[in-house]
Amino acid sequence: MIPAQFDYVEATSVADAIRLLAEHGDEAKLLAGGHSLIPLMKLRLVTPATLIDVTHIKELSYIKEDGNNIVIGALTRHRDIEESDLVKKHLPLVAHVAGEVGDPQVRNRGTIGGSLVHGDPAADLPAAALATGATMVIAGKNGERRISAQDFFVDFLETDVQPGEILVAIEFPKHTDAGWAYEKFVRRAMDYSIVGVALQLGAKPGVALVNMSNKPHLAVSASQAIGKGAAIADVLAVINDDTNPPEDLNATVEYRQHLARVLTQRAFATASK
Amino acid sequence: MSLVGARVLRKEDPNLITGNGQYVDDLQPAGCTSMVFVRSTEAHAKIRSIDTAEALALPGVLAVWTSANIAQLANCPGGLPGLDQPLLAKDIVRFVGEGVAVVVATDRYIAADAAELIIVDYEPLPAVASLSAAMAPGAVVLHEVLGGNTVHFQDFENPLNEAFAAAPRTASLHIVNNRCAPSPIEPNVCLADWGRSGLTLWAAFQAPHHLRNTIAQYFGIPQDSTRVVAPDVGGGFGAKINFVPEFFLTALLSKEIGKPVKYTQTRSECLVAMLHGRAQEHDASVAFDNDGRILALKLTVTQDQGAYPNGTGMGLPVLTTAMAAGCYRIPAVAISWRNVVTNTTPVAAYRGAGRPEASFTIERLIDLIADETGVDPVEVRRRNFIPVDAFPYATHSPLAMYDSGNFAGALDELLKHVNYDELKKEQEKRRQDPAAKLLGIGFASWLEIAGFGPPGSLEAFGHLASWESAQVRIQPDGSAIIFTGASPHGQGTVTTYAQIAADELGIDFDRISVKHGDTAVVPQGIGTMGSRAVAVGGEGVKTASGRVYENAKRIAAHLLEASAEDIIIEDEKFFVKGTPARSVPWSEVAWKSFQPLELPGGMEPGALDSTVFQQVPNFSFPSGAYCCVVEIDRETGGVNIVNMYLVDDCGTVINPLLVEGQVHGGVAQGIAQALYEHMLYDPSGVPRTSTFMDYLVPAASDLPGYITGRINTPNPSNTLGAKGVGESGSVGAPPAVVNAVVDALSHLGVKHIDMPVTPIKVWNILEGAK
Structure with a gap:
């Protein structure tokens, strides 16, 4: 629980962060809320030579309306998203899921960008980003680029953010007045999900699964089926397509796939209320 | 007004909750x-x-x-x-x-x-990470000097073969009492x-x-x-x-x-690295008649000692087998135990230390008897309870001479809170409705051995003695300091001892301090374990305070030119009964107690300073009746505790607030063992639950509210009447929870589920029944 030695620098702007990333290379890690990174460092599972602290970049902490999108700055804390009237109105699933992350201490420190770039298949917010069809905005020395949430998550704890780049914002299409639900099966309230299901209904529906693959998982066939107006039974029949659930002390593959079906069915029931 | 029995706020808390404690x-x-x-x-x-x-x-x-x-x-x-x-x-x-x-x-x-x-x-x-692996023929030996992995085997004196052969019915269970990691903050x-x-x-x-x-x-x-x-x-x-x-x-x-x-x-x-707890396996058999009356009990405890057995760990199966019969009159009891080493963290005392294991097994057997005979579990308990007029009651074990209790009374009190008949109807209704959650009602009439202890008891665990020290010292200004050897680690001893002393001394609670934990300050001491801090240490505070008070009365009588027998105290003033107008305050008595010219004949300065090494003649026997109501999600296997009803008999209560705190905490730990915590090893001896991501300690948000009640059969071994309550919840809760889960699933033929009852275990049972 004692981290290895590291250097610490503070970035004052996005440009400054990109400059510092270039300067410190592969051995550097960006520090946002720290709620994924610091525990790994304390266990010495991660030993960055330098931490580039981006928490003081004020320009990355915001929630704003932009036409058909709600755009959330990468350093916006979970608590701010959970409480935002704008997010509650247009993205109630995202607001709710932000309120399901960890415990209040975690939500007051952790950031949406930090959670997404950690790429943990067991985390809550990646599923919300996938189900709502979010787009990630990534900045690098050649400017900004955009990538869909689906393509953003590459593998276990691995995203498309390249060396020298920083996730700066997430663009969520509005899902105003559409049905939604987040079903999370846990043993303790503050645990990561054994299985979770994020369901977004409406014009651009999507369903994403938590802890059902080596990466945050968009249930593509099920999402398409919902889009075509399929019966719930038909959605359930394909909800586990392409999943690759882990086996651990809490669950076997069979049990996880069963839970995915049960929770999806419950999500539909909740969403229709 | 007596402070003993009052809901006094803890003296410890202002420092601790403002971050000013000193660890x-x-x-x-x-x-x-x-x-x-x-x-x-x-x-x-x-x-x-x-x-x-x-x-x-x-x-x-x-x-x-x-x-x-x-x-x-x-x-x-x-x-x-x-x-x-x-x-x-x-x-x-x-x-x-x-x-x-x-x-x-x-x-x-x-x-x-x-x-x-x-x-x-x-x-x-090669490593042996389980009892079965360690005892298997040809298993690798941890300590060559042993020649095997069994450290000690105590066989049955009489295996009761005839009693079992003659009994109308018998039943058996193999029970794994899961290894827990104590995990203090x-x-x-x-x-x-x-x-x-x-x-x-x-x-x-x-x-x-x-x-x-x-x-x-x-x-x-x-x-x-x-x-x-x-x-x-x-x-x-x-x-x-x-x-x-x-x-x-x-x-x-x-x-x-x-x-x-x-x-x-x-x-x-x-x-x-911190020593683990529980880690026992039980082979239990019970013989009974068609009415659910128990005729004989046979229990073999196999204790996993981990890699290096220690004195406390070796004592665990002794305590478990001593308490094997719980609160029941069982004509014949046979006990046997075995201590085995494995390539795991050593095992020692953990909240309850041997008694939760005993309580779990006998309470599971009671429900098994109910299941086999069709007699209601509550009724099976009633038919077998040791009656209230049978105390002192000699058990099969020389350690356990039950001195008091009212097991039927505790159950009666419990049932005032539990709407049992309605719950049973509701249970049946839900079984018929595939969409409804299953309902289970579990009881535990538990009993433990605490208040360590009579002379020789702690010596057997390597301690100097079994008394507890208490020094009561009056300062020259009439405030009091209590020095105790029962060094607390969260019990609230500073508060309860001040309450006891305030009553005995007639000194204001706010002018009594309790010092502990420093061998340079406290004369001698034993410690806080086995629910002994009040039953032994608190009794010592009472004894020493009483001695100081008697001397204070003599000084006051001398100052008032009266007889000590006539002196009483009110509001920190000594006076002759009936004439409160002429009084001498505690502060003056205290001041003059240090001045030889002011003292009555034969008394020396320092007379208001008494040290006691409090002995007690027997252990204490806290008991209680708990009921747990659970719901089971048929689709996920998730278990949710709907209600937890708790009736404790810890004898006289010094501070109800602290008793509730101990019960809540103990029950939380009991629920933790029943549903969440399990220190697991893979076959090669590598821990599989090596962080709090996998070793699941429940938080407040995972626990139910508790409905608590109380009866009081005073402890006859001390004048306070207190029995101790630190371990109660951890003894009573696990069987109540598991009995509720098994009850919820009993229509599927389920007889037993080992702890912790995880969702996947329950789901597998539900799937298997389809």
Whole structure:
């Protein structure tokens, strides 16, 4: 629980962060809320030579309306998203899921960008980003680029953010007045999900699964089926397509796939209320 | 007005909840250095070599020690001769987490860096990580001196074959009582300063005098210059009455380098290096008639001792088998036990220490009898209870002479709160409705042995004696200080002792302090464990306070020119009964008690200072009746506790607020064992639950509200009438919860589920029944 030695620098702007990333290379890690990174460092599972602290970049902490999108700055804390009237109105699933992350201490420190770039298949917010069809905005020395949430998550704890780049914002299409639900099966309230299901209904529906693959998982066939107006039974029949659930002390593959079906069915029931 | 029985707020809390407590890790004496362990990553291996060169070369490193540096020293005290744990592993490691080397550096970060640079070359050996593996023919042997892995086997005196053969019905269960990691908020922490004036060891410990006695003996140094201090201690649950290598290593290293040496265990270390609890397997058989009356009970306990058996661990199956019959009159009881070593963390006392295991098994058997005979579980209990007029009641065990209780009365009180008939109807209704959650109702009429103890009882666990010390000292201004050897670690002793003393002395609660935890301040002491702090230590406070009060009355009588027998006290004023107008205040009595010219004939200064070594003639026997109501989600297997009804009989209550706190905490730990916690190893001896991500300690948000009630059968072994309540919840809750789960699933033919009852276990049962 004692981290290895590291250097610490503070970035004052996005440009400054990109400059510092270039300067410190592969051995550097960006520090946002720290709620994924610091525990790994304390266990010495991660030993960055330098931490580039981006928490003081004020320009990355915001929630704003932009036409058909709600755009959330990468350093916006979970608590701010959970409480935002704008997010509650247009993205109630995202607001709710932000309120399901960890415990209040975690939500007051952790950031949406930090959670997404950690790429943990067991985390809550990646599923919300996938189900709502979010787009990630990534900045690098050649400017900004955009990538869909689906393509953003590459593998276990691995995203498309390249060396020298920083996730700066997430663009969520509005899902105003559409049905939604987040079903999370846990043993303790503050645990990561054994299985979770994020369901977004409406014009651009999507369903994403938590802890059902080596990466945050968009249930593509099920999402398409919902889009075509399929019966719930038909959605359930394909909800586990392409999943690759882990086996651990809490669950076997069979049990996880069963839970995915049960929770999806419950999500539909909740969403229709 | 009596303070005993009042809901007094804790004197301890203002400091603790504002962050002004003082724990060992808060202490930072000048020149303080830091010790960090290299712990074994292998469950069983030979150590080929340890390369410390790089670590030693790191700037800031003051010492790196392996067993080679302490080759002449005895092994860690508290173990069994020949099977005891070395301070640092010698040539061989026997569990993951065993200390292999230590580093001392100028700060903790450097020490941790240096520890990473130490290279240990292991030659892995086959490991035995379970009782069945350790007892299998041809299993690898941990300690060659044993020739096998069984440390001790106590066979049945009489296996009751005839009683079982003649009985109308019999039933059996194999029960695994899951291994738990105590996990107090504060892990093991110690700080040693061995200078010219002797050794001072600050330690997060439950029994500082016990540690003082042992560490002085270990080093062959006199106790007059050996001081142990346990300041605020953040929980212990029994794990902090064990001697661990860190105490001796920090002391030795402090002497070696001439600076204070501190060790603060990390949370990860705590899970594998702090001694574990429970870890028993039971083979239990019961013979009974068609009406559910028990005719005979047979129990074999197999205790996993971990890699190095210790005195406390060896005592666990003794306590379990002593309490095997619970609160039931059973004509014939046969007990047997076996202690076995495995390549796992050593096992010792954990909240309840042997009694939760006993209670769990007998209460599961009662429900099994109900299931077999069709007699309601509540009725089976009633038919077998020891009646209230049968005390004192001699059991099969010479240890357990039950002295009081009202088991039927506790159950009656419980049923006033539980709408049992309605719940049973609801249960049946839901079974017919596939969409409804299943409902289960579980009872536990539990009994434990506590209040350690009569002469000889703690001596058997290596303690100096079984009394507890209490010194009551009146200051010249009439305030009082109580010194106790029952060093608390969260019990609220500072509050309860002040309540007891306030009643006896007639001194205001706010002018009574309680000092503890420092062997240089408290005359002698034993410690806080086995729910003894009030039943023994509190009784000592009462005895010493009474002696001081008698002398104070004599001084007051002298000052009032009256007879001591006529003196009474109100509002801190002594006066002759009936004439309150002429009084002498406590402050004046106190002041003059130090002035020879003011004292009655024959009395010397210091008469208002009394030290008592309180003895008690018997253990105490807290009991209770609990009921748990659960819902089971048929689709997920998730178990949810809907209600938890708790009726305790802890005898006289000193402070209801603190009793409720102890019950809530104990029940939380019991629910934790029943539903969440399990220290698991893979077959090679590697822990599978080595962080709090996998070892699931429930939080407040995971626990139900509790409905509590109480009956009182006073403890006849002390004048307070108190029995102790620290362990009650952890004894009563696990069987209540599991009985409820089994009840919910009984229509599917389920007879037993081992703890913890996880969703996947329940789901597999539900799937299997389809």
